[in-house]
Amino acid sequence: MSQTYGMESHTPRRAPALREPVRYVVVIDQGGSSLARLMIETRQQVAELDGGAPEVVQMTHGITPTKVADEPEWDAALQGHNHRERRAADVYVLTV
Numbered sequence: 370m371s372q373t374y375g376m377e378s379h380t381p382r383r384a385p386a387l388r389e390p391v392r393y394v395v396v397i398d399q400g401g402s403s404l405a406r407l408m409i410e411t412r413q414q415v416a417e418l419d420g421g422a423p424e425v426v427q428m429t430h431g432i433t434p435t436k437v438a439d440e441p442e443w444d445a446a447l448q449g450h451n452h453r454e455r456r457a458a459d460v461y462v463l464t465v
Contacts, residue, residue, distance in 0.1 A: 388415070390463070394429055395438055396420045397450060397458035412446040434459035 393408040403420025418425055438447055438458035447455055 391415065391428075392463055394425065394461040394463065395443075395447070395458055396425065396429075396434070396461070397438065397447070398454050399450070406446075408446060412443065414446065428463065429461045432461045432463070434461050436460070 389409040391407045392410045393412065395406045395408065397404055397406065397420075405418045405420045405422065405425040406414050407416040407418070408414050436456065436458070437443070437460050438450075439452060439455040443455065443460075447458075450458075
């Protein structure tokens, strides 16, 4: 006798594709307020939060920021910011 007791078993569901993890948190000034841009490895932005949000504080706790947002590899990702804003921005690299 089968283990399904006369009923066909459900077909297994496919798990949705997982998102890439956030690799960079860039805290940058925009119009006088702090903004946190969350980016994946390719520097594509996936989210934007208030720079002082508790989630940002928790994500960056214990990580020393760098001041590299004015380097050429950030040009496309931060194209809406001027050089002064980019130079002052904090870039946090999250470990995966």
